[in-house]
Amino acid sequence: xxxxAIGNAKLNIVQGDITExxxxxxxxxxxxxxxxxxxxxxxxxxxxxxxxxxxxxxIRRTLWRDxxxxxxxxxxxxxxxxxxxxxxxxxxxxxxxxxxxxxVLIRCYLNSLELANSKSLxxxxxxxxxxxxxxxxxxxxxxxxxxxxxxxxxxxxxxTTLKExxxxxxxxxxxxxxxxxxxxxx
Numbered sequence: 001x002x003x004x005a006i007g008n009a010k011l012n013i014v015q016g017d018i019t020e021x022x023x024x025x026x027x028x029x030x031x032x033x034x035x036x037x038x039x040x041x042x043x044x045x046x047x048x049x050x051x052x053x054x055x056x057x058x059i060r061r062t063l064w065r066d067x068x069x070x071x072x073x074x075x076x077x078x079x080x081x082x083x084x085x086x087x088x089x090x091x092x093x094x095x096x097x098x099x100x101x102x103x104v105l106i107r108c109y110l111n112s113l114e115l116a117n118s119k120s121l122x123x124x125x126x127x128x129x130x131x132x133x134x135x136x137x138x139x140x141x142x143x144x145x146x147x148x149x150x151x152x153x154x155x156x157x158x159x160t161t162l163k164e165x166x167x168x169x170x171x172x173x174x175x176x177x178x179x180x181x182x183x184x185x186x
Contacts, residue, residue: 003180004186008151009163013182015175017037018168019047023123025075025085026168027112030091032067034060036076039132040170044086047152048079052086069115071107073115079144087112091130092139105130109148116162123164128174138174142181159184 018026018040028111029040034056036045045052055076060067067072073089091111092104108129116124118183126145149165169175 002062004037004182008185009160009165011149011171011182011186012164012176013054013178014166015169015172017043017170018125018127019043021125021166021167021168023125023164024083024121025087025119025123025124026078026081026083027064027073027127027129028086028088028135029056029127029132030068030088030090032070034064034088040127044081046111048081051079052076055175056088068172071104071111073111074110075115075119083125084163085121087115087124089129091134094130094135096177097140101130101136102140105136105141105144106148109145110152113149113160113162115154116158120161122161123166124162125168127167127168128168128178131174140179142174142178143185146178146181146185150170150182157164 004011028044029035039150059074068090070090070092073087075087078084089108091108092101131141
């Protein structure tokens with residue numbers, strides 16, 4: 001585990017299962033349907049139970065009839081998870097890096113941070129958004145994720161309730177990439 005101070009907050013890098021995090025909220029690398037799927041999305045829906053799906057269905061009926069666009073974020077309860085809330089965001093599908101993937105991925109992180117702050121949350125856990133089925137290279141995605149969080153907390157104008165951000169990497173190899181990146185970025 002790596003623990004870094006960023007502004008008045010701390011950044012942790014851990015290897016593990018995001019569904020086991022006891023942070024105020026965890027971020028779901030969702031698909032635009034918000035109805036569950038594979039990877040992190042499926043694990044969160046399975047472990048969190050039917051209330052998360054029910055809330056996602058309501059969001060689809062009332063706010064995002066055509067599905068949640070990539071880069072946007074919405075919040076539901078955490079259901080049976082340790083986390084009180086789940087912030088669902090849709091990352092970009094990797095198409096070689098020339099189709100605004102970086103901008104969309106940055107928006108995923110920023111919109112999730114802003115949503116957590118708007119709910120006065122103190123802690124938030126992220127997975128490696130878009131690096132699974134969506135094919136975003138882990139090193140590229142990790143660099144953007146870490147720089148975005150660093151910039152968010154380094155902003156002199158930024159007042160936030162967040163005191164802790166955790167990056168939860170499922171595989172040892174992804175964890176090692178983030179450990180390497182954090183040394184270069186911080």
